[in-house]
Amino acid sequence: MSILEQICADKRVEVAARKEIQTLGDLQARLPAIEKRPDFVKALRATPMGLIAEVKRRSPSAGLIRDPFDPAAIAQGYEANGASAVSCLMDHKYFGGGDDDFCAVRGAVGIPMLYKEFVVDSWQIAHAKTMGASAVLLIVGALTDKELVSFIAEIKALELQPLVEVHDREEMLRAIDAGTDCIGINNRNLKTFVTTLDTTFELAVMAPAGCTLVSESGIKTPEDVVELKLAGAHAILVGESLLREPAPGEAAAHLLSLI
């Protein structure tokens, strides 16, 4: 079993248990009272290169990334230094994240937030809305075509925006067929962890006109960002290289310094 399959199998068990405590109906009952959140895609397109800065403690590929870890302070640093949005890991078992981190960040910044999760169930989409997310990640490699189409529709129906993640040509074609206007190209292969910006260089040309294109993972230098912009990326999603610096916010400003 690949790590992606393993994480998704665990996630199904986790969501089933959470649904017993807080049902989908419980979440849905709260939706009318949830205030509208800022537009994620608009924020990404408002600057020459959008930055989705990530809050994550650890990952299966990198191990422990940052300790001690103060999600609210990190996110404030990102916002003060020009980040367009914050991505917050929701998975605890593999990434050390979860609801507490999301709430802490949500209370600390005004920019849009991405619910960074392995979505396998509609419950998670309603949960993202109640938490105050603006956008929800959908990983094409973890979903059937039918799931992809229905999750995109559910996300839009709640006035959230999907970031549809692909890693190869086949997944890119599936994302386009499903009809999304915001595609994330993950430079990291979630099966092998091999990470190369060549993934973006290869796939960016396939993106339909008008589609917002995000390059994700393994982005480290201002020169990387220039190359990604030339390749057609409108935004970048960056975690590890910022989080390993003493001041992640300042590192974010430096990363954008050549744009």
Ligand SMILES: O=P(O)(O)OC[C@@H](O)[C@@H](O)c1c[nH]c2ccccc12
């Ligand atoms: O820390 P990095 O290499 O800058 O990558 C950030 C982000 O792209 C990565 O965390 C990510 C991209 N897609 C995911 C899906 C699930 C979990 C994590 C991810």
